[in-house]
Amino acid sequence: MVSPCHLSQTHRMKPKTAYLDELTAKSKDYKVKVRVLEKRRPKTSPDKKVLYQSLLLQDDKGTKMRGALFADQVEIFEDAIKRNRVYEITNAPISPVKPEWKTNPTDLDYQMTFGRRTIVLPVDNGDDGNYPTIQDYRPISQLPRVPNYAEMFDVVGVVLFVEDQPRMITTNTNCESKVREVVLIDHSTSQPLSISVWDELGEDDQQRCLFQRLVGSKVGLTTLRVSNHRAFSMSTSLSTIIIHSPVGAKAEALASWMTGHHMALTELRSRSKLALLRRS
Template identity: 45%
Template sequence: MSTQGNRMRGALFGDQLRNFKDAIVYNGTYEITNGTIKPMEDRWRKNPAELSYQMGFGKNTIIQPMDTETGPVLPNYLAIGQLPRSSDPSEKFDVMGIVLFVEEKPSQALIGQARTINVAEVVLMDHSSQQPLTVSTWDDLANLASEALLVKAQSLEPVGFTALKVSTHKGFSMTTTMSTEVILSPTGSEWLL
């Protein structure tokens, strides 16, 4: 919604409903990037205040929550040792760490109806735990992991991940969500030392 009060409709179809359900909350405010904008027929507009365009959500779409007064919600990084080993499935956590390992080439995971998706594992470490943390990155983030994060692993520079969920698929680990952003140069990384 713009400051002028204009509204644009967004459309989710099929698997997208399940994929984006945790990223969007009713009446929330968001910054949406990489959504597709296309004209919408007037017959689908519910009132004249709606723009004559609609937004589509694809695998490259990133949805970040916004505070209506202060703008983007900044990451609230937790130390790896502070992450809860079990949590409500809707809870998301921000984590920063030194990249120890990145799969050079994403593997293929079979999901749904004979559909494959890229997945790559990233291993992080910080000062708070002797146990490294594995983060499973999915789809386009898996491609990013196998490119940009390899450079970070070689230089032992910190990387931030936002909106991760707890996973117990292979023991305790974290997994990316539709709201996850990989921050290659996070601020406040001095606490890692």
């Protein structure tokens, strides 16, 4: 399958297979196989007011490179590029990364963008089945209890409680962020799950209203990380998507369970609210 951005003219040279750390702004007629580790939520740049979406790519050597989609590319590649999938990317423009955009000193000096000559092909290398895809919901009872920054999980559950006001938290890097607690439960456990919703997902008042309207309803959250912020809990990531009408077998099973447990869920909502207020 060729991506929506495809070749408009015939190659003069056969693309040469490369690794990410071999690419520079002068790289032409190349192809690289990468896994999409992250596909972050689209944002609008504060200076140029341009919509963009950040990607994190990793090749077979373990080298990582940032990627970026701009403007209408965000919508064009919405379905063509998925988190945790492997792709062969050909002739994507490589551009320098400004030093202030680097998150650590080991980051590559270049990032990948997507132009009119770029081809994106999904790769079936035989091991993709070992990697979760979006909406591959994990039961709450099966979530690991030990934090691992590299692991991310999707969950679907009933919203029991949404913290009314976000709290200001100082992170390990001495940055201040707003966080709001959301409590979920599913039919795999009797122990509610607290989720720390960070940054714009937690501070946005419109998002809070959406969550509060969903109290007592099912919701899906993707790319969550196990956290030790408050005992066992989860935290949103920069890639987290909130799905207000989750579908699929696990979401349907949850809906069936909800039908026969209205009184139990009402009691759990009251207990969850009291527990969270005591910890605040």
